Amino acid sequence: MPLGYVAPILHAHLPFVRHPEYPEFLEEDWFYEAITETYLPLLDMMEGLVRDGVPFRLTMSLTPPLCAMMRDPMLQDRYVHGLEKLLELTAKELDRTRHDPVFQDLARFYHDRLHHCRTMFCDRYRRDLVGAFRKFQDAGVLEIITCGATHGFLPLMREFPQAVRAQVQVARNDYRNCFGRDPRGIWLPECAYYPGLENYLQEAEIRWFILDAHGVLYSEPRPAYGVFAPVFTQAGPAAFGRDIESSKQVWSAEEGYPGDGDYRDFYRDCGFDLEYDYIRPYIQPNGMRKFTGLKYYRITGKTPHKEPYRPWVARERAASHAGNFMFNREKQIEHLRREMGVEPIVVCPYDAELYGHWWYEGPMFLDYLFRKTAYDQKTFEMITPSEFLARHDTHQIATPSASSWGNEGHWSVWLEGSNAWIYPHLHMATVRMIQLAGRFCHTQPHHLLDRALRQAARELLLAQSSDWAFIMKTGTMVPYAVKRTKDHLLRFNRLYDQILADRVDESFLGNCEWRNPIFLDLDWRVYA
Amino acid sequence: MPRPSSKTKKVPAKKIDSPKSVALKKASPRKKNDSAESTAPQLRESPLPVDQSAHKFVLQPFTPSAPEPELPAFEYLGELPESYGTRRIFLAARDPRWLYAYWDFSWQQLRDAEQESPEGKVFLQIYIPGAERVHQIQVFPGSKEWYLPVHRPATLFQAELGYYRHDGSFHRLAVSDEVLTPRDDPSPNREVEFVTIPFHYSFRQLLDLIQKQMRPGEGLAKALARLQREGFPLPFPYALRRVVPSGLADRLLEYLGGDLIRRIRVGSLEITETLRRRLLELGSSGIPSSLSSGPRGQDRSFSMHVNAELIIYGGTVPGAKVTVDGREIHLRPDGTFSYHFTFPDGRFHIPIAASAPDGLEERSVLLSFLRLTDSTPGVDPTRQPPLPEPIGRTA
Numbered sequence: 031m032p033l034g035y036v037a038p039i040l041h042a043h044l045p046f047v048r049h050p051e052y053p054e055f056l057e058e059d060w061f062y063e064a065i066t067e068t069y070l071p072l073l074d075m076m077e078g079l080v081r082d083g084v085p086f087r088l089t090m091s092l093t094p095p096l097c098a099m100m101r102d103p104m105l106q107d108r109y110v111h112g113l114e115k116l117l118e119l120t121a122k123e124l125d126r127t128r129h130d131p132v133f134q135d136l137a138r139f140y141h142d143r144l145h146h147c148r149t150m151f152c153d154r155y156r157r158d159l160v161g162a163f164r165k166f167q168d169a170g171v172l173e174i175i176t177c178g179a180t181h182g183f184l185p186l187m188r189e190f191p192q193a194v195r196a197q198v199q200v201a202r203n204d205y206r207n208c209f210g211r212d213p214r215g216i217w218l219p220e221c222a223y224y225p226g227l228e229n230y231l232q233e234a235e236i237r238w239f240i241l242d243a244h245g246v247l248y249s250e251p252r253p254a255y256g257v258f259a260p261v262f263t264q265a266g267p268a269a270f271g272r273d274i275e276s277s278k279q280v281w282s283a284e285e286g287y288p289g290d291g292d293y294r295d296f297y298r299d300c301g302f303d304l305e306y307d308y309i310r311p312y313i314q315p316n317g318m319r320k321f322t323g324l325k326y327y328r329i330t331g332k333t334p335h336k337e338p339y340r341p342w343v344a345r346e347r348a349a350s351h352a353g354n355f356m357f358n359r360e361k362q363i364e365h366l367r368r369e370m371g372v373e374p375i376v377v378c379p380y381d382a383e384l385y386g387h388w389w390y391e392g393p394m395f396l397d398y399l400f401r402k403t404a405y406d407q408k409t410f411e412m413i414t415p416s417e418f419l420a421r422h423d424t425h426q427i428a429t430p431s432a433s434s435w436g437n438e439g440h441w442s443v444w445l446e447g448s449n450a451w452i453y454p455h456l457h458m459a460t461v462r463m464i465q466l467a468g469r470f471c472h473t474q475p476h477h478l479l480d481r482a483l484r485q486a487a488r489e490l491l492l493a494q495s496s497d498w499a500f501i502m503k504t505g506t507m508v509p510y511a512v513k514r515t516k517d518h519l520l521r522f523n524r525l526y527d528q529i530l531a532d533r534v535d536e537s538f539l540g541n542c543e544w545r546n547p548i549f550l551d552l553d554w555r556v557y558a
Numbered sequence: 559m560p561r562p563s564s565k566t567k568k569v570p571a572k573k574i575d576s577p578k579s580v581a582l583k584k585a586s587p588r589k590k591n592d593s594a595e596s597t598a599p600q601l602r603e604s605p606l607p608v609d610q611s612a613h614k615f616v617l618q619p620f621t622p623s624a625p626e627p628e629l630p631a632f633e634y635l636g637e638l639p640e641s642y643g644t645r646r647i648f649l650a651a652r653d654p655r656w657l658y659a660y661w662d663f664s665w666q667q668l669r670d671a672e673q674e675s676p677e678g679k680v681f682l683q684i685y686i687p688g689a690e691r692v693h694q695i696q697v698f699p700g701s702k703e704w705y706l707p708v709h710r711p712a713t714l715f716q717a718e719l720g721y722y723r724h725d726g727s728f729h730r731l732a733v734s735d736e737v738l739t740p741r742d743d744p745s746p747n748r749e750v751e752f753v754t755i756p757f758h759y760s761f762r763q764l765l766d767l768i769q770k771q772m773r774p775g776e777g778l779a780k781a782l783a784r785l786q787r788e789g790f791p792l793p794f795p796y797a798l799r800r801v802v803p804s805g806l807a808d809r810l811l812e813y814l815g816g817d818l819i820r821r822i823r824v825g826s827l828e829i830t831e832t833l834r835r836r837l838l839e840l841g842s843s844g845i846p847s848s849l850s851s852g853p854r855g856q857d858r859s860f861s862m863h864v865n866a867e868l869i870i871y872g873g874t875v876p877g878a879k880v881t882v883d884g885r886e887i888h889l890r891p892d893g894t895f896s897y898h899f900t901f902p903d904g905r906f907h908i909p910i911a912a913s914a915p916d917g918l919e920e921r922s923v924l925l926s927f928l929r930l931t932d933s934t935p936g937v938d939p940t941r942q943p944p945l946p947e948p949i950g951r952t953a
Contacts, residue, residue, distance in 0.1 A: 251747035256810035264777030432740035440653035520635035
């Protein structure tokens with residue numbers, strides 16, 4: 031029997047960004063970069079672990095907007111097209127660097143990686159990444175959990191129970207469509223919780239959720255086991271708290287592994303380093319440079335001077351960091367077990383995109399961590415929270431504290447000078463959606479009206495995405511976030527007026543549907 | 559990439575069907591559950607009309623013969639209203655120390671309220687229900703929101719908007735829900751109550767099992783815990799009592815760092831936020847968004863950006879030594895070289911010299927450059943990669 035457990039949890043999320051009205055759109059790159067650098071490497075890692083018979087457990091949220099993008103044929107086409115262009119660039123790079131062995135090797139490294147991505151995406155998974163992840167869940171090594179339907183910040187809609195319920199129920203239904211079963215866990219958007227939220231989770235049969243450490247530590251009453259055991263909320267769903275120590279080892283910008291000088295530097299990118307005319311076909315159509323993903327330098331140090339990246343050295347470094355992480359968890363769990371007298375669980379949640387996209391060697395680190403944990407120690411086991419709850423079904427009852435995992439631990443990232451203006455509009459749209467649902471839920475609306483109601487709910491949900499407020503707060507790409515918020519609200523308002531007047535403009539509705547084909551079978555009655 | 563043109567810049571239509579009619583033809587109703595691919599209406603068959611202002615000023619040739627259709631009316635979504643005039647007030651506990659309130663009153667509604675009030679003043683008041691008032695702030699027509707320091711964790715607050723009558727009573731125009739500020743420290747309550755909730759039972763099944771025993775307002779876990787304490791027969795085994803080592807919660811808190819929790823909590827999302835912030839900082843000088851590279855502000859749909867970089871390149875025999883402005887530079891194996899740097903305004907004289915591998919012969923060249931920028935307002939420097947500073951600047 032192990033002395034305790036470690037639950038690695040990756041939160042994979044991107045806002046729904048899809049622009050059929052443009053031939054290319056920079057913000058869609060978030061998705062394409064994440065496929066190449068995070069989702070495919072994680073899938074590749076799991077393929078390898080399963081192939082080699084390594085026992086491992088991983089938990090991942092795949093949010094509904096991300097799943098919708100993964101399943102979208104237009105975005106799939108554009109991803110493949112972008113991959114082909116990058117392959118063309120790497121072919122040119124192989125030629126350009128032919129006299130420079132260091133950069134020649136790096137050009138080949140990217141050429142091979144991108145070829146591998148194309149093979150995985152097009153041939154192995156036939157563009158179906160949702161299906162690829164589902165396969166690992168069905169194999170029992172990956173637990174996929176859900177999230178809010180559009181990553182809406184739930185505490186700031188608590189006055190409108192129907193809105194909170196819609197975020198949970200629509201996500202649950204979407205999960206069923208994607209994965210053929212019900213979700214057992216949820217990543218609350220931004221880990222944002224307020225007492226009472228668990229009632230909506232109970233209604234959706236969601237058994238557990240994750241909070242930042244202080245959400246659990248400041249529970250009422252005080253949790254006897256700190257964050258090293260879940261607490262059952264009064265309604266039944268369990269709250270797991272984030273472990274501070276393991277988070278810090280990976281997350282801390284100063285002390286964390288990703289800042290190591292041998293790891294790949296995120297910012298030095300061919301899109302900015304190469305001569306303009308040469309790189310011109312691979313940057314933005316308007317001539318602005320952008321990241322290509324071909325990055326030839328390592329972090330090196332804190333100065334602008336950068337040395338060429340050495341993938342084999344970075345790999346060794348990732349293995350050594352995985353060993354260090356495992357050693358620290360062993361010591362931590364030995365100590366906790368002595369103190370607690372029961373098996374502790376150490377919950378390690380991270381943004382999935384940290385692994386691979388920001389921290390290029392992150393998937394390698396995870397791969398080594400799973401392998402070393404399986405073979406090099408016996409102190410702890412990897413586990414998913416659902417498995418933990420199945421094995422350990424007796425826990426303390428407590429009400430967690432209102433909290434989020436954002437800066438300062440509460441709502442201040444999503445409610446401050448730059449973004450507070452959105453809430454009167456979001457709330458008004460919510461009131462109106464509830465009004466519409468109440469008015470029509472007992473009728474059989476004709477087909478066009480039904481479509482309009484569904485689209486109105488979609489626009490509201492998309493406007494609620496916490497990503498827009500986050501971007502407004504962080505200060506760049508703000509015009510995009512502002513425009514997305516306004517556009518969804520303005521589309522909602524126009525649909526609302528048309529529905530009430532029973533004069534739905536089909537061309538306008540068709541345009542809205544064409545832009546935002548998410549939650550195709552959404553039931554707007556959830557707002558009733 | 560620019561966003562669609564604003565209302566102020568309509569492009570005259572040429573030949574082809576009006577896009578609205580194209581849209582009407584194409585935007586056919588979608589059947590329920592049809593895939594997005596098979597039914598997504600195609601709005602236009604002609605090239606997109608929205609990129610053209612930006613394309614005039616990029617290096618790539620732009621084909622002016624492309625049709626410039628008028629945008630469909632539904633592309634103009636308008637602006638959100640200043641207020642809806644619902645006379646609601648919303649209060650949120652933003653963190654243990656701050657509240658945030660907004661109210662949805664139009665300018666005229668607040669003006670009317672002022673006029674109704676004997677003092678001509680409308681107030682936002684924050685109070686602890688059943689206890690004292692903690693804030694009274696005069697609000698004016700046009701005001702919409704307020705951030706309120708309270709510095710009282712785990713306390714219930716309520717907000718109201720209104721004015722005082724002659725008799726001193728408060729006439730409420732709106733009142734918010736009650737909100738509770740979150741805790742800022744571990745609870746002093748150390749009561750430990752365990753419950754067994756078997757994972758293989760759904761919540762629905764558990765509720766059905768104990769529905770009749772549940773008390774009003776009692777949650778599922780609470781009710782199960784009570785019934786398990788009372789020895790109520792349930793179809794699954796449950797733990798009656800568990801002993802928690804004494805002082806464990808305190809020791810674990812200490813292990814977690816006590817005060818450190820607060821510090822680390824501030825660092826939640828540290829790396830993502832740091833990385834994003836660094837990216838965004840870079841963004842302010844290097845990474846634009848699709849929209850920021852185009853218009854800025856709400857009414858602009860036109861912009862221009864210009865910048866220059868200088869690339870000096872050439873070749874000699876392999877093994878030769880080349881200096882640029884006195885600095886020796888690295889030659890490629892075939893003897894070629896290039897040097898790439900920013901080219902701001904100024905006068906530059908850059909001597910380049912090569913000496914043969916045996917040091918017996920030399921060749922040199924002097925390149926001179928002048929850059930002077932004179933632009934109309936509204937022209938920004940194009941963002942540049944992190945290139946070396948220029949060399950050879952003389953003025």
